[in-house]
Amino acid sequence: MQKIPKSILKGAANGNIAAFEHIYRIAGGFVYSIALHMTHNNEDAQEVTQDVFLKIFKKLKGFYFRAAFKTWVYRMTVNAALDICRKHSQLSRKAREFEKMLKIKNLSEEVHGIIDKREAHEHLEYWLDLLNPDQRVVIVLRDIEGLSYKEIARALRINRNTVRNRLRRARLTLYAVGRKEVILDEVR
Amino acid sequence: MKCAEIRDLILVGYADKELGRLSMGRIKRHLLKCKHCRRFEVLMLKNVVSPFRHADPVTPPSGVWHNISTIIYEHHEKAQRFLDNIKDDLDSIFSHPVAVTVMTVALVFILVFGVILRPLPVEMQLVNGYLAEQEEFLRIADTGKEVYLGTATEDFIIQGNFFISR
Structure with a gap:
């Protein structure tokens, strides 16, 4: 996420809608991207984005620039996305299991095929769905959004070793599944 | 370093360039001579890291900002309407001279008897x-x-x- 000038933040804190729109144009993509990769649902991602920006607008005056704005937004986004994930995980676990089964079958059939953007996105969702929310958020922040370990630790309020451990477990899971697919492919 | 340690560092640290120069050098040297670890590195980067790093950037649909700005404007308008109503009420009260006199007398009365001449408990x-x-x-x-x-x-x-x- 690009750095936002303090003057813009102050303007938005004083209720200037144009300044706030400027912030949205810079941070909106990031917030929406995390929400979408965490929830795998466009409507949920839009809801998270909307909630996060309304919270930012409401709380910007009390923000006082104590923490980095970026970290503050990361934290709010991740918390909002995790809330949605937890809310939905209980409701749709069974439906997702079924969907996953179908996707596993499809994926091994089309490993060498040329896949368009939509399919690529679906594959990404499939990979992320294999992880629990804590691991998923670390992968999204590190590999999709490009945050450093330090930034992830700050955003999630955990120490750097925990970031490393979650990343390790997540990558091992993905590696194991990926290998299985390659072996399946080689057998054919 | 053993292969298991190298692979662990490839998973976390090496793949993200979050290791010191010394460790990075050691891993690179090990990879030159160990084909199993090299295969692990290639598969890891290809299957685990690369798909996410090359994911297409997503942008929120235009309707999202429209919703946010609408809610903010509505909230502003509501707050403004509330203040305007209070202002109108006060204006209508203070437009009558009799009401102003009565309120001033009541205020003086409250000040004198309620605060200044209040008996001790x-x-x-x-x-x-x-x-x-x-x-x-x-x-x-x-x-x-x-x-x-x-x-x-x-x-x-x-x-x-x-x-x-x-």
Whole structure:
């Protein structure tokens, strides 16, 4: 996420809608991207984005620039996305299991095929769905959004070793599944 | 370093360039001579890291900002309407001279009788009386004369069969 000038933040804190729109144009993509990769649902991602920006607008005056704005937004986004994930995980676990089964079958059939953007996105969702929310958020922040370990630790309020451990477990899971697919492919 | 340690560092640290120069160098040297670790690295980067790093950036649909700005404007308007209503009410009250006079008199009355001339509470009156008695008693006791002033302290001593002897 690009750095936002303090003057813009102050303007938005004083209720200037144009300044706030400027912030949205810079941070909106990031917030929406995390929400979408965490929830795998466009409507949920839009809801998270909307909630996060309304919270930012409401709380910007009390923000006082104590923490980095970026970290503050990361934290709010991740918390909002995790809330949605937890809310939905209980409701749709069974439906997702079924969907996953179908996707596993499809994926091994089309490993060498040329896949368009939509399919690529679906594959990404499939990979992320294999992880629990804590691991998923670390992968999204590190590999999709490009945050450093330090930034992830700050955003999630955990120490750097925990970031490393979650990343390790997540990558091992993905590696194991990926290998299985390659072996399946080689057998054919 | 053993292969297991190298692979662990490839998973976390090496793939993200979050290792020191020394460790990075060691891993690179190991990879040059170990084909199993090299295969692990290639598969890891290809299957685990690369798909996410090359994911297409997503942007929120235009309707999201529209919703956010609409909610903010509505909230602003609601707050403004509330303030305007209060202002209108006050304007309508203060537009009548009789109402203004009555309110001013009531305000002065509240100020004078409620704040300035407010009587002391009973407890404060009792404390003040007791302190005045003590002050008088000590003033006379200082002169060395035996005088009965009828204070609560003297009564207490007399009732308890205590005698002041000189």
